[in-house]
Amino acid sequence: VKIGGKEMRSVWFENQHIMMIDQRLLPWEKKILRIATVEDAVEAIRNMSVRGAPAIGATAAYAMALAALTFRGGEWQRHLRERRDLICAARPTAQDLFDGADHVLTKVRGMTPQRAKEAAIQAASQYADAGVEACREIGRHGEALIPGNARILTHCNAGALATVDHGTALAPVRAAVAAGKKVFVFADETRPRLQGANLTAFELSEEGIPHAIIADNAAGYLMVRGEIDICIVGADRIAANGDVANKIGTYEKAVLAKENNIPFYVAAPMSTFDWDCATGKDIPIEERSEDEVLYVTGLGDDGKVRNIRVAPMKSHAKNPAFDVTPARYITGIITPSGVYKPGMLRRSLGHSR
Amino acid sequence: VKIGGKEMRSVWFENQHIMMIDQRLLPWEKKILRIATVEDAVEAIRNMSVRGAPAIGATAAYAMALAALTFRGGEWQRHLRERRDLICAARPTAQDLFDGADHVLTKVRGMTPQRAKEAAIQAASQYADAGVEACREIGRHGEALIPGNARILTHCNAGALATVDHGTALAPVRAAVAAGKKVFVFADETRPRLQGANLTAFELSEEGIPHAIIADNAAGYLMVRGEIDICIVGADRIAANGDVANKIGTYEKAVLAKENNIPFYVAAPMSTFDWDCATGKDIPIEERSEDEVLYVTGLGDDGKVRNIRVAPMKSHAKNPAFDVTPARYITGIITPSGVYKPGMLRRSLGHSR
Numbered sequence: 001v002k003i004g005g006k007e008m009r010s011v012w013f014e015n016q017h018i019m020m021i022d023q024r025l026l027p028w029e030k031k032i033l034r035i036a037t038v039e040d041a042v043e044a045i046r047n048m049s050v051r052g053a054p055a056i057g058a059t060a061a062y063a064m065a066l067a068a069l070t071f072r073g074g075e076w077q078r079h080l081r082e083r084r085d086l087i088c089a090a091r092p093t094a095q096d097l098f099d100g101a102d103h104v105l106t107k108v109r110g111m112t113p114q115r116a117k118e119a120a121i122q123a124a125s126q127y128a129d130a131g132v133e134a135c136r137e138i139g140r141h142g143e144a145l146i147p148g149n150a151r152i153l154t155h156c157n158a159g160a161l162a163t164v165d166h167g168t169a170l171a172p173v174r175a176a177v178a179a180g181k182k183v184f185v186f187a188d189e190t191r192p193r194l195q196g197a198n199l200t201a202f203e204l205s206e207e208g209i210p211h212a213i214i215a216d217n218a219a220g221y222l223m224v225r226g227e228i229d230i231c232i233v234g235a236d237r238i239a240a241n242g243d244v245a246n247k248i249g250t251y252e253k254a255v256l257a258k259e260n261n262i263p264f265y266v267a268a269p270m271s272t273f274d275w276d277c278a279t280g281k282d283i284p285i286e287e288r289s290e291d292e293v294l295y296v297t298g299l300g301d302d303g304k305v306r307n308i309r310v311a312p313m314k315s316h317a318k319n320p321a322f323d324v325t326p327a328r329y330i331t332g333i334i335t336p337s338g339v340y341k342p343g344m345l346r347r348s349l350g351h352s353r
Numbered sequence: 354v355k356i357g358g359k360e361m362r363s364v365w366f367e368n369q370h371i372m373m374i375d376q377r378l379l380p381w382e383k384k385i386l387r388i389a390t391v392e393d394a395v396e397a398i399r400n401m402s403v404r405g406a407p408a409i410g411a412t413a414a415y416a417m418a419l420a421a422l423t424f425r426g427g428e429w430q431r432h433l434r435e436r437r438d439l440i441c442a443a444r445p446t447a448q449d450l451f452d453g454a455d456h457v458l459t460k461v462r463g464m465t466p467q468r469a470k471e472a473a474i475q476a477a478s479q480y481a482d483a484g485v486e487a488c489r490e491i492g493r494h495g496e497a498l499i500p501g502n503a504r505i506l507t508h509c510n511a512g513a514l515a516t517v518d519h520g521t522a523l524a525p526v527r528a529a530v531a532a533g534k535k536v537f538v539f540a541d542e543t544r545p546r547l548q549g550a551n552l553t554a555f556e557l558s559e560e561g562i563p564h565a566i567i568a569d570n571a572a573g574y575l576m577v578r579g580e581i582d583i584c585i586v587g588a589d590r591i592a593a594n595g596d597v598a599n600k601i602g603t604y605e606k607a608v609l610a611k612e613n614n615i616p617f618y619v620a621a622p623m624s625t626f627d628w629d630c631a632t633g634k635d636i637p638i639e640e641r642s643e644d645e646v647l648y649v650t651g652l653g654d655d656g657k658v659r660n661i662r663v664a665p666m667k668s669h670a671k672n673p674a675f676d677v678t679p680a681r682y683i684t685g686i687i688t689p690s691g692v693y694k695p696g697m698l699r700r701s702l703g704h705s706r
Binding site for chain 1: 380539542543544545547550551554555557558564565566567568569570571572573574575577600601602604605608609612638646647648649650651652653654659660661662663664665666667668669670671672673676677
């Protein structure tokens with residue numbers, strides 16, 4: 001991700017620590033977190049310092065490296081297993097979390113604790129690198145779907161910040177710009193946590209890609225008026241039948257896109273596919289604190305980052321963090337190996353189980 | 354509207370002034386504005402101190418009374434006409450604005466300026482009273498549509514604050530509660546201006562009606578899960594064919610309701626119908642300042658009402674304030690004289706033109 005003209009990753013490993021951009025403070029502050037323990041990594045995932053399924057996956061992989069590094073004796077297998085379960089309990093919906101943790105676990109559990117320390121770091125780093133490479137491939141395949149002068153709608157942030165770098169939904173956009181196409185991105189602000197307004201707009205702004213933020217309510221209006229040519233979003237988990245769990249509101253946009261005959265694409269690496277989930281009904285949906293709806297964070301006119309209440313003190317809120325978009329609303333899923341109809345996924349990409 | 358246990362109207366006339374609750378400050382401050390000139394009334398409509406089509410209509414009527422009261426010589430007819438046009442230019446979408454201004458204009462333009470002063474106040478007050486009575490009738494007809502234990506979705510604020518009293522979309526809810534039915538209201542927060550979180554939740558909270566605020570993104574999710582039984586919204590203008598202009602995002606909810614076989618009702622008084630608009634395509638849609646999207650107002654932890662920026666400084670926003678819901682998504686329109694299928698409106702209620 002480009003920040004102040006400098007390219008960096010959203011999460012990386014350095015001197016036995018996980019390093020990450022604290023995404024809760026963007027676009028206001030560029031603070032780097034330095035994480036030494038599995039517990040702190042879990043907390044960073046839970047409080048959304050790092051978010052976005054592939055970025056969470058890389059963090060989980062790095063957290064398993066910390067698990068190996070911080071082993072101080074006792075039962076090695078049990079230690080690994082407990083750390084893995086702790087990491088996987090951080091958030092319930094994103095499949096990449098499990099994928100990242102298990103990738104490292106599988107590589108090192110047959111090793112001695114001593115050998116595993118270096119191997120775990122190496123496995124996690126390879127996992128992160130492969131994730132970035134997967135995003136580039138998504139960009140390559142997705143770029144072909146974007147016509148010149150396209151007006152693209154995206155929801156939440158599935159950009160470089162949500163991945164280790166480059167993005168899923170934003171990868172085709174970056175590739176289109178790199179190919180010389182003119183594009184314009186409408187970024188749903190994506191309440192309650194405003195990842196569209198805070199993160200997607202920030203990434204696009206830093207890259208100089210033309211864009212406008214819209215209230216989530218305005219997407220349908222723009223579609224009816226013919227002002228959206230294509231929708232591209234990311235995913236937190238994709239079931240075997242092609243149903244997609246993604247940030248709350250994705251389902252709404254997909255229904256509206258179908259109603260208005262606008263192609264609706266989901267971009268995701270293989271780490272987001274869960275072949276054990278037959279349909280979206282099997283995907284656990286996280287409910288988060290009502291405070292995410294009742295409060296909004298932003299920059300005060302006094303230059304301080306402030307958290308303000310936007311609802312009466314006696315009112316409560318309900319805050320599902322994700323929804324499931326049934327496969328029938330999805331035009332195609334952009335993967336590192338190509339673009340697939342959701343119904344063809346299992347045959348094309350799936351494991352045989 | 355009930356505020357602190359006390360019943361009051363959102364707008365009224367007193368000692369030659371328009372009095373109104375400043376809705377920009379709710380739920381944080383209960384400030385009453387005292388308006389002496391047409392210009393100030395127009396500004397109060399424009400800056401949304403008063404908002405909601407019927408409340409705007411009553412304000413326009415009262416503003417015409419101010420026009421009569423503030424006549425200081427010159428051409429009387431021209432004075433009235435110019436004041437009327439000034440009032441009607443305050444905001445473009447709500448039909449009630451024109452209806453309220455023209456109601457008073459029609460009553461007094463044949464009178465001498467002297468006689469018109471009292472008559473204008475009287476006409477405006479009758480207009481406001483009739484509006485409240487219309488809301489009660491809407492409540493009576495709409496109540497029959499609400500089953501016991503209903504979970505009701507509403508968008509924006511079409512309550513007592515949006516009307517002079519009692520509400521349009523919230524009138525059936527109040528009537529259902531009065532009839533002893535148990536109800537639960539899901540209030541879309543309604544970005545960008547958060548009228549759902551700020552005003553609808555406030556009204557329900559003051560009345561002790563059970564409710565939860567949701568991000569606009571979450572409505573579709575709740576519908577899919579069977580947690581919404583009925584949707585009721587207000588309207589800013591209704592075309593002759595039953596297309597409805599209402600707060601941005603209404604169209605999205607209507608499409609989602611239809612997709613999930615949930616009845617979607619619009620509640621509106623006759624002042625919101627525009628028989629001169631053949632279809633929704635003829636309804637002008639207001640674009641408001643991008644700052645409504647880029648900034649959010651709420652209560653800081655220091656107890657001050659604050660306006661915070663929620664987007665990068667270099668990013669821009671697009672802010673259509675209304676959208677049009679085609680009649681085919683609307684189950685029925687709840688009017689003071691009954692509930693009608695949108696396609697039957699003209700025959701049932703319309704003027705013959």
